Amino acid sequence: MTSSSVHADAAPEADSHAHHAPQSFWSKYIFSVDHKIIGLQYTLTGIFMAVVGVYMSYVFRMHLANPAAHIPFYGVLSPAAYNSLVTNHGTIMIFWVAMPILLAGLGNYCIPLMIGCDDMVFPRVNRLSFQVFFLSTVLLLVGFMAPGGAFGGAWTSYPPLSAKVEYNLTPHGNVIWLLAVALEIVAFLLGGINFVTTAMNSRAKGMKMFDMPVLVWMIVIATIIFMMSVGPLVAGAVMLLLDQTLGTHFFAAQGGDPVLWQHLFWFFGHPEVYVLLLPELGVVCEIICVFSRKPLFGYKTIVYTTFMVGILSMIVWAHHQFIAGIDPRMASIFSLTTIIISIPVAVIMFAMIATLFKGSIEFKVPMLWAIGLIVEFLLGGVTGIYLGSSALDVYFHDTYFVVAHFHYTLIPLVAFGGFAIFTYYFPKVTGKMLDERLGRIHFWGSAIAFNFIFIPLFFSGLAGEHRRIYDYSGFAELTTPHMQSLRTMATHALLVMIAFQIPFVINVIKSLLKGAPAGANPWKANTLEWTADSPPPHGNWAELPEVYRGPYEYSVPGREQDYWPQNAAN
Template identity: 40%
Template sequence: MSEAVIHDDHHDHDHKPTGIGRWLFSTNHKDIGTMYMVFALIMFFIGGAMALVIRAELFQPGLQYVDPQFFNSMTTVHALVMIFGAVMPAGVGLANWMIPIMIGAPDMAMPRMNNMSFWILPFAFTLLLSTFFMQGGAPAGGWTMYPPLVLQLGDALPFLIFAVHFLGVSSIMGAINIIATVFNMRAPGMTFMRLPLFVWTWIITAFLLIASMPVLAGAVTMLLTDAYFGTSFFNAAGGGDPVLFQHIFWFFGHPEVYILVLPSFGIISQIIPTFSRKPLFGYASMVYATAAIAFLSFFVWAHHMFTVGMPLTGELFFMYATMSIAVPTGVKIFNWMATMWRGSMTFETPMLFSIGVLFMFSIGGFTGVMMGITPVDFQYHDTYFIVAHFHYVLVPGIIYGIFAGVYYWLPKWTGNMYDEKLGKLHFWTSTISVNVLFFPMHFLGLAGMPRRIPDYNVQFTDWNQVASVGGFAFGLSQLILVWVVIKCVRGGEKATDQVWEGAHGLEWTLSSPPPFHSFTTPPQVTDATAHS
């Protein structure tokens, strides 16, 4: 690809750039969205492979395949890769692809910044994953990076910290771009209360990112100066306090939970109305509930650290604040159920995954309420019960939402229908195996099995074996997804513009696949053509 061709692209907008340059120098929201999605898929398999190492080691008590240090690296890096490498880029990728065509904009507001925020990611993960080949090994002190343990890390510490900085910069730039786009580039008539709910959840997610990622960057910078520049933020010898890190970390960490989940809530708010052939029940209340969840998420952080020895008043405050989040979340769950109520429902793959979110996110939500209760949290803290809880919200909650979105918009992206039979097979194998994988962890946790330990008491063997079988089945099931996507990209039954019978909104007025530059003349939006 010569420079002349790139130069030409700027003048000739109908011409699509070709070769590697199309991707490296891309300023096109659709191409960048695609790169985000592919990157997330690769990271999903890398993180998944690490999870399978964990499940293989835990198949039997005693030490089998890996040494404990490596096991700890697996739990730590699995979390970092899945959160920052798979779920967040997948969310940003969907936002990139869909937000401009949902609001009738020609592209994102800052196309070059968009390119940069994607291309930082491969560098950040090269930094992080290269630590496996270093003296002292990869990070093994848990993804939460608590000092003083994390400071005992060898050469990997600065790599971990700078990787987190890069990831922070990338997601902050992505978030700023999304807000700048939605605030300034909506089509005429596309008022805020006519925005599709996916766009709304992303605006709120973007604000959460901008407010919380810099705090994490600050916390890891403090770790860096503590380790190498003689400061004592978290060093008791110098008058610091390690518990302070936990407070700063979770001030970021709890909003982060909603950064992960809100885009998925947005996706299923698009899908459920489509396949129920009814408008979304309580649109305005959905918007306000999302905003309320985001606002409250800044006042509940200490429920992650009830056992550090907080005063009773503090524990009570954080307990009640945590409980109160169940209210707006409940509003959303009931609104989705009311949307389906007496609808003409059909169960295509996106709908199946969305209903899966509804059921299984609720399971994770309920165990979350259990752990929000301070006195009982002392029993659950750092056991497999918490592992079961957050995997229920993250896997069949958030990742199912992303799957649903991928199936829902795949025909729009490629112009071809995906293989519905394979899609359904992917759903059912995943759903059965994910429950075999995570449900027994509740029992293990209640019986007292601690998390992040490569060995366990023999009494825990049976349920660990069940979970490991489920884990491998779930991992294999994801290969079906890859096959479906490849098959759909390569060909298949041509998709119509509307794709789904009940689909409404601007993205369905474009051709499938949409033109390289869409909405060069902004469409006029009215109540009738607005969100479904």
């Protein structure tokens, strides 16, 4: 059988593996080339930035519920600071929370463990990737200390607002913001090449492409989508930087074209949604198989459908520009592609539901988050159909309906998915079990509060409330008690959701200190990462595993156990 957790405490130096075990604290945790440590570095940086991003949303939601009031832990919010908080909230949550946790952290930690090798193929490129990412994080936060303040031209950074200091009034903030985003993209390109190459070339002996867990497929496809869509934005970032610093007119009305930036940004920006979606769907696939003790329904269908999502995601971007003056004939085409892309995503969702059908379902905490993700994401996806229709979008564009829609897609992915990953892999990473009761309190409290934040915003958007407005007092129809009550409800629900993170923090601290030992395979899962010790030592296995079967052989008739690890000879 597999190695037991007894070995977990054995010093890695004692292990006969070819890898050198790093010695000092610095080389082990700060300048590590080990994929697990780099994954954790990404994840912890992402969690830190999540706290920063949530704090920002706390400040501006408090302001919107009660304008001009003194906000506890902040003070009075000025219009310029409101703009920079809204802008950086979006930037941080997408680029510095979702990307590092869902793609870089998860991918780094899981890919080598899931395909049975000792590290990424280029460990030093991997380390460089995190270092560039860390630099970009510092740079973004430095923007808040720059004279004139942090950039406040929205996370989409549309010119001419972002290009001309006369308009955005942040002479340094706009350049720093752009450089930070560019560096962040460089970091993920370096990491992405590693991900794809590792999954293609370094699988364990006996593991074919279709023996990889769906999670690895999803991360690889997400990485390819990222690499194939971010290039034009890199070019666009160089052009915008020249507009800002040297005074060229790429995106100015004098000779250039402001809408060009919107095309470049969304050519990346929309596939990016699928870059964040796919790893999460992969995690959900793993979790629902493990906790319903059933093989994944339609493994190959899911993989092929995911490729379809990737291809379609490249041709939907202009649905962000329905009111930017694009040709109505083009708008119709993009409406069509936008609505078509819901078909492959729906196929994946149905495959998940079919996996659950007649399974022996156990509602452990990771399973709750995974099911919660499917349910809430469905609501986000369905409201997207309205926005994808070019006629309806004329009305909905830039209202709180849009805000509610994308938070209904991204919070299930980033928060629900992030907690699903966290609670599922916590035993592997730390060797300790989390407390189930505190976990359930955390799940139900957060999930219910989340709905009360954004359902009111759907209604205020339908009533015509424009996003990015600092003060509504100038608009008579938006200052009615009804509209104000919607805003207040969202803010109160946010406070409740933040409060429900306390059980989570207590749970993590308590489990780290005196959680029950997890053992190598607490969930009785098949995939290879559960055959390594918890936590896995440097080099992952004393002897690298050999694979005999696919990852989802649960409840095989005639077997004593209801699971069959990929590396078990019989």
